[in-house]
Amino acid sequence: MYLYDKYDQAMVDARVEEFRDQARRRLEGKLTEDQFKPLRLMNGLYLQLHAYMLRVAIPYGTLNGAQMHALADIADKYDRGYGHFTTRQNIQYNWIKLEEAADLLSDLAKVEMHAIQTSGNCIRNISSDHFAGAAADELVDPRPYAELLRQWSSFHPEFSYLPRKFKIAVIASDKDRAAMRLHDIGIRIVQNEAGEPGAAFYVGGGMGRTPMIAPCIREFVPLDQLVTYSEACLRVYNRYGRRDNKYKARIKILVHELGAEEYTRQVEEEFAHLQQQGIEPPLAELERLKTYFADPPFDDGPKTVDRSDPDFALWVDRNTIRHKHDAHVSAVISLKPIGGIPGDASADQMHLMAELAKQYSFDELRVMHTQNIVLPHVRIADLPALWARLDEAGLGAPNLDTIEDIIACPGLDYCSLANARSIPVAQKISERFSANGKTAALGELKLKISGCINACGHHHAGHIGILGVDKKGVENYQLLLGGSEAEDVALGKITGPGFSEDGIVDAVETAADVYLRERSDGERFLDTYRRIGIDPFKEALYG
Amino acid sequence: MKLLTGNDLKTGAVTWWTGHDWSIHIEDAINAGDRADEIARREEAARRVNAPYAVDAEQRDGKPRPLHIKERIRALGPTVRPDLTLKPADPDHREWVI
Numbered sequence: 001m002y003l004y005d006k007y008d009q010a011m012v013d014a015r016v017e018e019f020r021d022q023a024r025r026r027l028e029g030k031l032t033e034d035q036f037k038p039l040r041l042m043n044g045l046y047l048q049l050h051a052y053m054l055r056v057a058i059p060y061g062t063l064n065g066a067q068m069h070a071l072a073d074i075a076d077k078y079d080r081g082y083g084h085f086t087t088r089q090n091i092q093y094n095w096i097k098l099e100e101a102a103d104l105l106s107d108l109a110k111v112e113m114h115a116i117q118t119s120g121n122c123i124r125n126i127s128s129d130h131f132a133g134a135a136a137d138e139l140v141d142p143r144p145y146a147e148l149l150r151q152w153s154s155f156h157p158e159f160s161y162l163p164r165k166f167k168i169a170v171i172a173s174d175k176d177r178a179a180m181r182l183h184d185i186g187i188r189i190v191q192n193e194a195g196e197p198g199a200a201f202y203v204g205g206g207m208g209r210t211p212m213i214a215p216c217i218r219e220f221v222p223l224d225q226l227v228t229y230s231e232a233c234l235r236v237y238n239r240y241g242r243r244d245n246k247y248k249a250r251i252k253i254l255v256h257e258l259g260a261e262e263y264t265r266q267v268e269e270e271f272a273h274l275q276q277q278g279i280e281p282p283l284a285e286l287e288r289l290k291t292y293f294a295d296p297p298f299d300d301g302p303k304t305v306d307r308s309d310p311d312f313a314l315w316v317d318r319n320t321i322r323h324k325h326d327a328h329v330s331a332v333i334s335l336k337p338i339g340g341i342p343g344d345a346s347a348d349q350m351h352l353m354a355e356l357a358k359q360y361s362f363d364e365l366r367v368m369h370t371q372n373i374v375l376p377h378v379r380i381a382d383l384p385a386l387w388a389r390l391d392e393a394g395l396g397a398p399n400l401d402t403i404e405d406i407i408a409c410p411g412l413d414y415c416s417l418a419n420a421r422s423i424p425v426a427q428k429i430s431e432r433f434s435a436n437g438k439t440a441a442l443g444e445l446k447l448k449i450s451g452c453i454n455a456c457g458h459h460h461a462g463h464i465g466i467l468g469v470d471k472k473g474v475e476n477y478q479l480l481l482g483g484s485e486a487e488d489v490a491l492g493k494i495t496g497p498g499f500s501e502d503g504i505v506d507a508v509e510t511a512a513d514v515y516l517r518e519r520s521d522g523e524r525f526l527d528t529y530r531r532i533g534i535d536p537f538k539e540a541l542y543g
Numbered sequence: 544m545k546l547l548t549g550n551d552l553k554t555g556a557v558t559w560w561t562g563h564d565w566s567i568h569i570e571d572a573i574n575a576g577d578r579a580d581e582i583a584r585r586e587e588a589a590r591r592v593n594a595p596y597a598v599d600a601e602q603r604d605g606k607p608r609p610l611h612i613k614e615r616i617r618a619l620g621p622t623v624r625p626d627l628t629l630k631p632a633d634p635d636h637r638e639w640v641i
């Protein structure tokens with residue numbers, strides 16, 4: 001876990017009091033909404049469809065039990081008893097009152113949390129692999145590097161008013177569980193031929209209205225130049241990013257328009273210049289940060305478990321992941337009950353997850369960008385007891401990475417930018433596939449839904465993606481096939497004309513049936529799609 | 544007809560112009576007609592509403608209803624959490640939204 005030192009705490013506390021004063025002046029009429037809006041957005045406070053919405057940063061999705069308890073208390077005290085875990089590994093509250101927002105931020109600061117840089121044209125919360133520090137396949141724990149960049153990017157004076165928002169992801173394994181190449185900067189910790197650790201930089205990815213996969217601009221940056229190289233990437237963007245046109249202002253457009261080669265040349269030039277400025281923190285600082293993420297005391301317990309209960313065995317097969325220590329697993333708590341709202345958790349459920357983390361996972365939790373929660377370090381021997389508690393609380397759905405494990409953005413039920421509702425579509429699809437019994441046969445099938453072109457629901461990157469559009473005031477849904485945000489990254493293709501709310505549910509089933517009919521042994525939906533192409537799907541959909 | 548809507552400054556709650564005040568119930572809304580902009584400016588300056596704007600609407604069964612689905616959802620609350628909408632105990636109350 002990251003830990004605040006006295007400077008961090010003092011900065012966050014001061015920021016709360018600054019916001020308290022700004023909110024007071026707004027309520028007294030000394031600030032207009034136009035003057036206040038940028039100030040509240042800097043503190044994560046939006047005005048959404050029904051009320052103020054607050055987005056709280058969860059650095060690289062890592063939090064401890066006390067923090068999860070605090071998030072639950074906030075849901076009860078300041079909201080309506082629940083929160084929404086997002087595709088940015090954060091949490092949002094939908095019903096916040098301006099007159100109480102500073103008190104809320106003060107409660108957050110007591111558990112070393114805040115909402116700073118969760119909005120605005122700055123470097124946002126750094127995301128990472130939700131199995132970091134636990135995954136059997138990782139080279140190293142990526143979080144110390146993410147933490148270094150978090151400290152560098154927090155309140156960075158030069159990068160507080162970028163042309164547009166800026167998102168960074170850090171991973172450290174061949175498997176990409178953080179959609180790394182769909183970020184403004186994706187960093188992968190690698191080893192060179194001499195066995196030295198460094199970082200590969202991918203720059204200019206993103207979703208939104210112009211989705212792009214980030215090209216690799218440098219395969220190896222030594223770790224003692226991580227901050228300097230990041231600074232160089234940002235400087236070139238800050239200088240030349242399109243401030244004149246909001247829709248062309250993201251770094252992906254700059255990299256695309258300049259060409260990756262020219263952008264890289266400029267970054268290298270800036271990098272050479274910056275290296276003489278000595279902005280890089282000493283490697284000792286990175287070593288110090290690593291101590292925050294030291295392994296908990298894993299013990300050598302049993303490596304197998306009694307699987308005689310078929311429901312339990314199914315959950316183990318679907319929702320637990322191999323751990324670097326073989327007497328443990330990472331357990332995924334599904335926030336996708338059949339017919340439920342993806343990513344929503346009640347205060348009671350949050351309290352329970354915090355308790356279970358304390359009891360079974362060395363007090364650690366992670367938020368996945370797929371809107372589930374991870375207990376990263378669970379003893380295999382503890383799995384039956386853990387599952388029983390989860391199942392009892394409605395948190396035991398065995399559906400990780402299946403068609404029922406849908407990403408859905410808040411959509412028109414909550415979001416003022418939306419064109420169509422996302423959540424009811426997700427609910428209907430999970431109900432349909434639970435009822436028709438095809439989920440198991442379909443295996444890994446990642447379905448992602450966005451309520452507008454901003455793509456918070458990652459629809460471009462779904463094996464099946466759904467995009468809500470407004471067709472003369474009526475909700476309409478486009479279907480996309482073939483996307484992926486993993487190491488086999490790809491952007492989905494639109495199949496053709498859109499569908500009504502019920503029509504899109506049928507269309508998803510039709511596409512799933514084409515896969516079941518056409519697949520070869522061992523192929524996932526995505527593999528079959530890549531082999532046979534879009535035409536058989538179009539034929540079945542529009543025939 | 545044109546309804547005038549905005550949010551309560553302190554609580555963020557969605558509110559509708561009633562002709563003399565702001566109500567959370569769309570049934571209380573009146574046609575602001577071509578005075579919408581002028582009323583919006585005056586009320587916002589007095590901090591009785593935040594970020595007001597006019598929406599197109601019609602009378603349905605004698606009640607004012609926005610033409611666009613976004614404003615209808617805004618008027619009542621999230622369609623996926625009927626327990627959090629206004630008048631949650633009355634399912635008929637939601638029929639006009641979708």
Ligand code: SF4
Nearest residue numbers: 409415418451452456
């Ligand atoms: S994708 Fe659009 S509708 Fe969905 S949360 Fe993002 S902005 Fe809102």
